[in-house]
Amino acid sequence: MTRHWRRIRPQLLSAVFLSGLGAFGAAHAEGPSFELFGAAEGDYTQDFNRMDPAWKDVMRPSKIPTIPGLFGSDGQSIVSVRQSKFGAKLSQDVAGKPFTVRFDFDLVGSGSNAGETTFHIQHFYGTWGPILAGRDDSNWMDIGIFPNTIEFWGPPGMVFLRNPQIRYTYKWDSSELALAIEQPSNDVDPGNIRIIDPALGASLQGDQKIPDFTAHYRYEGSWGHFQLAGILRRVGFDTVGTTNNEPKGSKLGWGVNGTANFKTWNKDVLHLGVVYGEGIASYMNDGGTDLAPVAQILPTQPIFPAPPPVLEAGVVPLLGVLAYYDHYWNDKWSTSVGYSMTRVDNTNFQEPSAFKSGQYASGNLLFTPDSHLLMGAEFIWGQREDKSGATGHDMRVQFTVKYSFTSKDFFK
Numbered sequence: 001m002t003r004h005w006r007r008i009r010p011q012l013l014s015a016v017f018l019s020g021l022g023a024f025g026a027a028h029a030e031g032p033s034f035e036l037f038g039a040a041e042g043d044y045t046q047d048f049n050r051m052d053p054a055w056k057d058v059m060r061p062s063k064i065p066t067i068p069g070l071f072g073s074d075g076q077s078i079v080s081v082r083q084s085k086f087g088a089k090l091s092q093d094v095a096g097k098p099f100t101v102r103f104d105f106d107l108v109g110s111g112s113n114a115g116e117t118t119f120h121i122q123h124f125y126g127t128w129g130p131i132l133a134g135r136d137d138s139n140w141m142d143i144g145i146f147p148n149t150i151e152f153w154g155p156p157g158m159v160f161l162r163n164p165q166i167r168y169t170y171k172w173d174s175s176e177l178a179l180a181i182e183q184p185s186n187d188v189d190p191g192n193i194r195i196i197d198p199a200l201g202a203s204l205q206g207d208q209k210i211p212d213f214t215a216h217y218r219y220e221g222s223w224g225h226f227q228l229a230g231i232l233r234r235v236g237f238d239t240v241g242t243t244n245n246e247p248k249g250s251k252l253g254w255g256v257n258g259t260a261n262f263k264t265w266n267k268d269v270l271h272l273g274v275v276y277g278e279g280i281a282s283y284m285n286d287g288g289t290d291l292a293p294v295a296q297i298l299p300t301q302p303i304f305p306a307p308p309p310v311l312e313a314g315v316v317p318l319l320g321v322l323a324y325y326d327h328y329w330n331d332k333w334s335t336s337v338g339y340s341m342t343r344v345d346n347t348n349f350q351e352p353s354a355f356k357s358g359q360y361a362s363g364n365l366l367f368t369p370d371s372h373l374l375m376g377a378e379f380i381w382g383q384r385e386d387k388s389g390a391t392g393h394d395m396r397v398q399f400t401v402k403y404s405f406t407s408k409d410f411f412k
Helices: 198-203
Strands: 033-047 076-080 085-094 097-108 117-128 131-137 162-172 175-182 204-207 212-221 224-239 249-263 269-278 291-296 310-315 317-328 333-344 355-370 373-386 391-406
Touching: 085 117, 249 310
Parallel strands: none
Antiparallel strands: 033 076, 033 085, 033 391, 085 097, 097 117, 117 131, 131 162, 162 175, 175 212, 204 224, 212 224, 224 249, 249 269, 269 317, 291 310, 317 333, 333 355, 355 373, 373 391
């Protein structure tokens, strides 16, 4: 199978780090080890439409404008090194159990640094036997269904979050069960509240009083793997600068994520995933919000002016799907093609411009003459739909050259 180093493909690392837990004995049989690894990558993207400038070199359906010309005229060229990355890993036995540490970063700015080429931590965790502590893939995420693509952001309709957590994994035969507590992060949409009280709409914020609870069961077979995962979380909010921080409150968020890989022919793999829940948008690869206002319209006598609606917070239902197929023409040429979608059920008091759905499709042709070198081209299409029904789309072609390396290539 083609192995190329990217944000979402830890498969390049040794088997020690595929799960972050479990069977490390073979890695430690030769004693303590230390390794540096990374990739130098250059991407040229020709965008035929226009993306939010802070996210111009990735395809995020939620960042596609639904107002023509909102970010300027269509047709942009982007050359980037932001997918390049660097990291280190070490392993040894401590108190009779395998001990590992992994740290790596790329250059894709996010948050307040969105759009910049800057330091961005991907993983930073340690494991001791079955216990993991630090920043790693969320416990209810399945990185194995991410297709063999080169576009950085990837399919929106899958759980994708690298999150601080404490996790315990128990393995037996071909199965594993993992339980974790994870850092909560609630995305609150004030919706049309600002129409009633602009100050209140600007003061609402997420409120995280307890961690999120996640679990997964995974089965590995000669045919591929299957994983069923779930999450329970408190999705809370409060108001800044008011008496007792009112209004405030919380709802129960929950989600179920079913994923599978099927080995079909030769090296080919079919990736499938379906996720559904309420208040889970913070864990999705793209799109949606966890909490939004719901207006309860009560029957009243005709009054002018009409009284404001009675408002309460509601968790937002979300559905995500993914279907991709990786085909290997031979040992050097491969193609990945597929489709993914995220769709939310907007509340009745969200604004017309609120995100409703995002679609994503791509196909590529990749050439790997050596395990260290990847070259390829990929076509990507995305579409956003708002609550109002307004839509916007984007099409682009990305060309990538990547050189992956490890210190083991130079120091034996």
